[in-house]
Amino acid sequence: MATFDFGDSPPGLNLSESRTVGNSVVAIILFVLSGVFVALRLFTRLKLKQEQLGCDDYLIIAGLALNAGNLACCIVGWWPIAGQSLDLADAA
Numbered sequence: 001m002a003t004f005d006f007g008d009s010p011p012g013l014n015l016s017e018s019r020t021v022g023n024s025v026v027a028i029i030l031f032v033l034s035g036v037f038v039a040l041r042l043f044t045r046l047k048l049k050q051e052q053l054g055c056d057d058y059l060i061i062a063g064l065a066l067n068a069g070n071l072a073c074c075i076v077g078w079w080p081i082a083g084q085s086l087d088l089a090d091a092a
Contacts, residue, residue, distance in 0.1 A: 020077065023074065024074050024075055027070070027071050027074045027075075028071065028075075031067055031068065031071045034064060034067055035064060038060055038061065038064050041057070041060065042057065045057060
């Protein structure tokens with residue numbers, strides 16, 4: 001395995017601290033907000049205007065589903081074991 005020495009880190013920069021919890025919280029908040037706005041759009045379209053859903057509505061729902069997948073990846077990446085290198089050579 002190759003290792004590189006890039007020198008010392010800049011003063012005041014702690015490379016051991018992690019921001020994954022804060023990033024996950026922001027991702028969850030943005031997902032909830034996007035879900036609320038999509039729900040409001042669908043409610044307006046179906047109940048208030050009493051119109052059929054259009055192609056743009058289905059694309060927004062698909063985008064929300066992709067956003068949910070992104071959120072799942074963010075949360076799974078936050079777990080302590082995820083993202084760590086597993087050295088399989090030691091297991092043999």
